[in-house]
Structures are given as structure tokens and as C-alpha cells.
Amino acid sequence: MSHLILSRRDIDFLLFDWLRADALAERPQFAGHDRDTWSAILDVYEKLAVERFAPHNKKNDSHEPHFDGERVSINVEVGEALRAFSTAGLMAAGMPAEVGGLGLPGCIERAGFAFLTAANAGSVAYAMLTIANANLLIAHASPGIVARYVQPMAEGRYFGTMCLSEPQAGSSLADIRTRAVPQQDGRYRLFGNKMWISGGDHDISENIVHLVLAKIPREDGSLPAGVQGISLFAVPRRLVDHEGRLGERNDVVLAGLNHKMGYRGTVNCLLNFGEGRHRPEADAGAIGEIVGEPGQGLAYMFHMMNEARIAVGLGAAALGYTGYLHALDYARTRTQGRRRSERDPASPPIALVEHADVRRMLLAQKAYVSGALALCLYAARLSDDAHSLPDETGRRDSHLLLDLLTPIVKSWPSQWGLAANDLAIQIHGGYGYTREYNVEQHYRDNRLNPIHEGTFGIQALDLLGRKIGQAKGAGLELLSGRIAATIERARPQAPLARHAAALDAAWHRLRSVTASLQSLADAELRLANAAAYLEAFGHVVVAWLWLDQAVAVNAANTDDDFARGKRAACDYFFGWELPKLEAWLGVLHPVERTPLDTDARWL
Template sequence: MGLRATLDFLLYDWLQVEALNGRERFADHSRETFDAVLDTCERIARDKYAPFNRTVDTEEPRFDGEKVILPACTHAARLAYAESGMLSAAQDYAIGGMQLPYTLESAANSFFAAASVSIGSNMLTSGNASALMAHGSAMQKKVFALNEFNGRWAGTMCLSEPQAGSSLSDIATRATLDGEGAQTDALGPRYRLKGNKMWISAGDHELTENIVHLVLAKIPGPDGQPVPGVKGISLFIVPKQLVDSEGALTGERNDVALAGLNHKLGWRGTTNTLLNFGEGKYPVRGAAGAIGYLVGEPGRGLQCMFHMMNEARISIGMAATMLGLAGYYASLDYARNRPQGRPMGAGGKDATQPQVRIIEHADVKRMLLAQKSYGEGALALNLYCARLVDEQHTAGPQAADEARLLLEVLTPIAKSWPSEFCLEANSLAIQIHGGYGYTRDFQVEQYWRDNRLNMIHEGTHGIQAMDLLGRKVLMEKGRGLQLLVARIQASIQAAEAAPLLVVEAGALAAALRQALAATEAAWSTGQPGEALANAVPYMQALGHVVLAWMWLDVARAALRADAALPANAGRLAAARYFFRYELPKIGAWLEVVSRRDMTCALMDEAGF
């Protein structure tokens, strides 16, 4: 059973995604149109992406002094993707979109991540354009967003800086009005930007005729000095090539210069850059600084950018999931075909007997079940989050608001849990291959290298954990956490009616009580330093509770469909594995959270 069969089950049997077609926005769609989109993306991924995954890993981007050079296969893959219409799949018909449910868009894009994640990193372009559709002016939408959605231009997001990393309040990039007065043209208030941005994915390339950078920068306050903290941060459109109000290139290069390429452990096919804005390498219109156009209101840059970042975080979770599943499929195939060792009989091993395939060994089955439980469970979580996006935009007011709040709580988990545990799945895939897995003759070592970035990508593990325990479970007086608890309890109650799931339902109920007690204990003193000292163990534990919930619900769907089918029997086995081998781990994690253990926080650096 491969990825397509798993997607079909999760979409149609579990999430009942066809029901969305009863809503006005999706009324033109059917199971047939959904399947056609999945078929198209599966074919493009198989033909244009998968054969070149090793190519883009070994032929890294290089700078010849004028432009970034990428393999021809990258150009062909991106063109095929853009021509498929997937960049605007969930957008309105009026702007050339398909008005697909985001759930379908997310599922269809999973094929590209599984085939070659570093070729298939188009998420920033669609995320960039979506942020502009939400916060940009009518002209900015027309000129920039629509030309990204149609594939003509690419997009980035430029947050981090060499000296600040993830600490956005410390960014040093500055934006000042262009000229002595407020210079405004059809594209919006015009500013000049100066500063440096680091770790910019797809920051420079020749795949498109233009690159639209979304840049965070600080505007000086009334006293001419930068406003401290995040309140002074604004968002700007800074195109690589300047354009007019009709979206035509003016022939002027903006002062955005490639300062260097970062050489990464994985994701080597995606250009990753250090960009200098306004350093004077490309003087423009007789003044210093890169030209940028303000998006939204001054000082509200983070709110605008987080629209894009939340979408990117769910996409990172999906990328991590697909890499985990790619390794699982590879190690499953290897285990089915690699003969080694002999079965253990009553008198030990009989050397006269023929060798068995390694999949017949219990420990190899353990490693395969672990990978399956991590990968397919994470896929269920990411698709569930995508379904919440559709609820947020197309359901009635109450359901939409609940979906919004539930998504706030789940997003740090949907990004970080797959990033950690699907990386572990990749490690197990290497282990199953033995020494061969540690060589470049097999792709499992590349899957591990590619996946290692995702615990850092779009907000590190520690940042996501502090966001979860420090903000998300507390927001709106804890209503988001209460919604999550109510949904989990509803699944538990439904599972208790199925004799085969009674034990698992009870185990999840007990785990949920543990997690809630730990949440309360962490904040019992009201001291953030104590509560957040063990935020990562908290996120690991709550993530395991959420994944157990996913598996309990998926198991119910498997029983409804037909438990005797091999695929559904496999799902039930993966659910049992997760409940018996994984869920019990939360006790140790929650113990340090509940005691507000300060071992790590109080460690004197001299002792290291």
C-alpha cells in the first residue's frame, strides 16, 4: 500500500472530504475532479521530480558571479508544477484559481514533497501570494500576488538576519520613506530599505523572470530612532526587478544583491541565500537603498507575515511527514527483498535452513511499525489541519471560529511533531538498510539529511514549544485547549462503542488527563520561567496525545470500512503499536513539566 492509497483512505473514508462539495465555494467539484488533480500531481511528481532527487542533491546551486546556476531538471520540474495550476489551486476562479479545498491542495502537494522535497519547495511562492491577498492593496494583489499564482514570478519571505536569527525584535534592517516627503505610487507607499537577510530559501535563481521578496524591516519612530521590540516592524514588497503598475518589468534591477549561498546538510536543491538590501551594488533611481512598498499598516508587519508563516509551518510539517514516509516505503521494499539470518526455532537457529527476508524478524517489524505509525499518523494530523483551514473559510460563523482557534493550538504540533518523529522514522529506515543505509547508494541517507532541517525551518523546535505552552494553550482564556479536549473526548466516547478499541480509548482518556494536569501544574505558580523551562517535553507529550487521537479516529474509520482488508488491518496494527509503544512515553515528559523541574534552566554554564 503506497502513498496514493493512504491519501485516498484519509481523504474519503476518514475526513469525508467529498462532503465539502455541498458548500457553495466547492459546488463545481466532485470525487472525479479531486481524483483528477491527485492523478495529475502524482504523475508530475513521478516523472519530473522523483528521477532527479539525487541529481539536485549532488549538483548544488552555484553562483557564477552574475547568476545562480541550477540543474536543468529543476527548471523543467518547476515549469511543470506552474503549468499544472497548483500554485493557485485553492484560489478564486476570478484570479485563475481552481477553488479547490485546501485539504485537496495539501494532499496533492504531498506527492512533490515525497518525490523530491528540495525541488518541490514551491510553498513560499503560494504563501507569499496568499499573504498579499490577505493584507495587500488591490494594486499589490493584481501586480504581485497574481503573477506569483500564475507562475510567472516566484516569492520569498525574508525574516532572519545574521545577528538576530529567530529573534525578530532584534532585526536591524531599516526602511525610510523614499525622498523627503511621503512618496507613493500606484504600488503603494514607497520606501528605501537597507539591511541583510539570512537563510532566505529561493532567494536568488533564474527559474522565473522576477522574485518578489516579502521583507520585515523597522521604520524609524517620530524621534528618528527605531521603535524597540516588534512594534516597529513593518512588511515590505521588495521585487528583484522593478515593475510598473501593469506588472511589466521596467528593465531596472532593484538593489537586492546576493551576498552568498549557504551550503546545507540537506535540501541542497533549493537555493538558500544571504541577501543584502540597499548596499549599493545595483544603484536604483539615483538614491541609496532597495525600493520597497509597504504592505498593510506601518508597525503591523508581523501580523501580516504570520499569515504566511502559519501556512508555511503546516507545509513544513507535511514536508517532514513525506520524507518520513519516503524512507518508510524505501525500507519496507528493502526489508521485503533482503535475505539475511534464519528463524529462531526451539533449538535455536538452524544454519542448514535457507535464509529468511529481514521483514520476518520481529525487530525489523518493530522498526517498520514505528515508521508507519509516525508517518501515517503525521499525515492524518496535517490533513486534519488542512480540513480546519477549509472549515475556517467556508463553514458557518461558530464552526469557522472554532476551526480558527483549534488550528492555532494545533499548528505548533503539526509543524514540530512530524519534524521530530518523522526524522526518527528516517533514522530507522537507515537502520533497516544496515551498513548500506549509511552509504549514498541508497536514498534513505538523503531523506534523513533533508529532514533534519525541518526542526529548524520556520521556527525552531524550542520556539514552537514556547508558543504552544506559553501562548496557544492559554489564548482566549484557554478556549482553544478546551475545544481540543472536547474533540478528543468525543472520539474517545465514539471509540468506546467499538469492542476492538475500548482499551485504546481508555488509554487516551488517561493520557489526556495527564496532559491537562501537567498544563495546570506548569502554570500553577504563574511564573513563565518555571512554566516554560520544559516546554519541549510538554510539546512532545501533547503531540503524542494528539497523534494517539488521530490514530484512534483513523482506526474507527478502518473498522467502518472493513477491518479484514490488509490495508485496514495494517492501520489497526499501527494504531496498536502507537498506543502500546509510544503513548506510555508521555509519563516521563510530563513529570518534569508538572514538577516545573529547573535542572536545565538553573545549570551554571561553567559546569558545561
């Protein structure tokens, strides 16, 4: 079963042969670690994926969370899997020793998560949210809050959520209306409605720590406009006293579940804060503590969001990857039709994979999902560098490059991992369209990823509207340097020289279009086709990483099936995918104006 979840060989190649993760062990932050300990930890993730997460993945889909008006019921296997995960120490794997963590490098932890997400995206989401929540609190909250909430989260006793959107404010957080009213004791009472809260209510943990964006009213009772008025609050489902004892239910109630297309294992709901249902009216309001300073809520939340965005990309890559492995397995075992050259209709049929068009679909999937996985682990490695490189310049550069790449890390796997899932259905034919097989669930689960944590369109605006110009384009220059270095390494290697030339041309073309866009004073015009820019940028970045992988494969000087498969996927990407670039860049310079100029009434 493990071989249908994720390729450990690919993970090992990406982490150790390509990203040289073992070099991290030389840094003081990771003292005492080495490749062997990390391999052993990856074994644990893989084993949990196979034994604890995969077995109830289909049940999560067919038996989604149910709300009877009083309580939410969730499959018991979800809690069992997460307890096994916590018991193995993995909830705190990436956390510092002070809270009982292992201090695992992010790239190792992410790789481990890829196994779990591929096995069961719905169940593992609770852990991802809890860890990101705890990491935010470690970075920004007072010692009291950390002691009260992070410790039990590290032990897997409390889970965490992020509460940003509201029914009227999805992507536009400036418009949130949740109020946080200061109390005499320094705490706050929150009133408002929060939408799309994953893990928002359930009974599989002792408590739930909601991180809630809200606004502190001005003296006249009005709410400050814009994002500057947003603060962040830790609001537990059940109150916790200073000794860490659980007290009464807080004034946070579930108003209804969302019934999703997929990802059904993760309960997702509308929460009402301060409705007063569990207490006398005068005592209404969800009690919360402010995290950090007032008005800094969105900045802090970006700590969690940036982590979540990498997690979304990684999850999308993992779901695409397991779909690919299922399709490959099916294509190798299912027989259908004959070769063109075979004239005898009584000859035995051949395996699907013997048809060139089926191999095309498998190569596309491989190029998408292994490329997406490489992208996400590259980002995780950058994040490790941003925290652990000895020199400040190195740390700052890693941070800048990661910042630039984050919208691509979030969106490219979400789009192309999903495309891989679509192809996996296609390879299965009619069987792929049925719930008796697994691949249609992968598609439905993965369809969430281009939406949450900032839609594709939001990521496009982030990239073109903010990231490429950040720090006077320093991130873009860093990326240029890394791409040039790969091209230099690839150029002398005969089979890669043409790809190196193609990447060089593509990157220069992208830079030139970027410059022309940056020269436009009219922001509306500059950003009108930002989505095409994100598409183009993403494809160039992944082409670079495929070339870089091929260089690493050649450096290892092996010529086994794995190495040949890597080269074939690289060839496929340069032969079939990178040529799409011109269609995207063509609408950016000059800006194709049809979407801009079309009146809403004409549609």
C-alpha cells in the same frame, strides 16, 4: 516508482474515509467540485511527482546550487518541473478564481503537495513559498500589489520568498535592523541584510517577489524597538511598472549561499538590500511597497508563517513517509539470516521483514509517518472549515483549534518523521549509510524541519506560553471535546476499548499537568520545561488521531491488509509510544529544576 513515494491508498483513506473531504463539495466555496474532480487533480500531482520531480531528486543533492560571484546556477530540471507544475494550473490550485485559481480545498492541495515533497523536497519548496507569499498578498495587500505580483505568481512566472531573519536575529525578530525609508512617491527604500532566504536568488523565474520584514525609522533616524515596530514590504528582484512590464534590477543582491546538510535543491542565501551595487550610491536602496499598515508586519507575516508551518509539518511527514516505503521495499526484498527455530544453516535466508525487530522498526515508522500525515491533513481540513463552514461559531472554533494545534503540526512530524528516516537508514544497514541509496538523503533533507519556521523550542513556548491559554483556553476545550468524542466511539469496540481507556487517562493526566503549570505565576519556571510539554502534548494528539483512524477503519467494515496495517500501527502507537508520556510529564509537575538551576559555567 510511485509506490516508493507515497501511498495513494493512505491519502485516499485519510482524505475521504476519515476526514470526509467530499462533504466540502456541498459548501458554496467549493461548488462545482466533487470527489471525482479532486481525485483527478491528485492524479496530476502524483504523475508530476513521479515524472517531473522524483527523477532529479538525487541530482539536486549531488549538484547543489552554485554561485560564481555573478549568478546562481541551479539544475535546469528544477525550473522544468516547476513549469510543468504551473502549466498544470497547480500554482493557483488553492487560489480564488479572481486570480485564475481553482479554489481547491486546502486539504486536497496539501495532499497533492505531499506527493511532490516526498519525491523532491528541494524543488517543490519554490512552489510552496510562492503560493504562501501570494496568499499573504491576497489577504493583506492593496489591489495594485495583488495585480502586479499575485497574477504572475499564480501563473508561475514570478516566484516568492519570505525574508524574516537577519544574521544577528534568527528566532528573535524583534531585533531586526533592516530599515525601510519612506520615499516621496509612497514607496520605500530598504537597507539591510536578510539571512536564510530560501529561493532568494536564481534564474528559473522571470522575477522574485521578496516579502521583507523591516522597520520604518523614527524621525530621529532610530529604529523602533520590539515587534510593534515591524512592517512588511513587497520588494521585487526586478522592478515592475504599472503595466506589469519588467524593468531594471532592484537593489537586492546575493551576498552568499548557505551550503546545507540537505535540502540542497532549494537555494538558500544571504541577501543584501540597499547595498547599491547595481546603481549609483545616491540611488541606493531596494525599492519596495508596504503591505497593509505600518507596524502590522509581523501579524501579516504570521499569515504566511502559519501556512508555512503546516507545510513544514506536511513536508516532514512526506519525507518520513517515502523513507518508510523505501525501507519497507528493502526489507521485503533483501534476505538475511534465519528464524530462531531454523536449525539448518544451509536453509535459504529469510527476508529482513521476517525478523520481529525489523517489523518493530517498520511499525514505528508507519506509526510516525502516517500519524504525522493524518495530523497535517487534519489541520488542513480545519483550515478549510475555518474558511468555509456555514456558521460563524464553527468557523471560529475551527480557527481556534487550528491555532492551538499549529505548533504540534509543525513540530511533531519534524521530530518523528525524522526519527522514521533514521530508522529507514537502520533497516538498510550499511547500504542505508551510502549515497548510492536514497534514505540518507531523506534524513538530511528532513533534518531542516525541526529548525526552520520556528525551532522546536520556539514551538514549545508558543504552545505552553500562548496557545493553551488563548481565548481563555477555548482551543483546549474544543480539543477536549473532540478527543472525548473519539473515545466514546472507540469504547464499545472490543479491540479499541483499551486504547480508548488509555487515551482518556493520558488526556486527563495532560490536563491536570497543564492546570498545575498554568497555576504557576513565575513564567520562567512555568516555561522552563516547555519542550517536554510539547513532546507530551504531541504524542497525546497523535494517539487520539490514531484511535480516530482505527474507528474509521472499523466503520468501513473491511478487513483487508490495509485495514489490518492501520490497526497494527494504532496498536503499536498505544503499546510503544504513548507510554513515553510519563517520562515527559514527570518533569513538568513538579517542574524538574535541573535545566533551570544549572549555571552556564558548570556546563
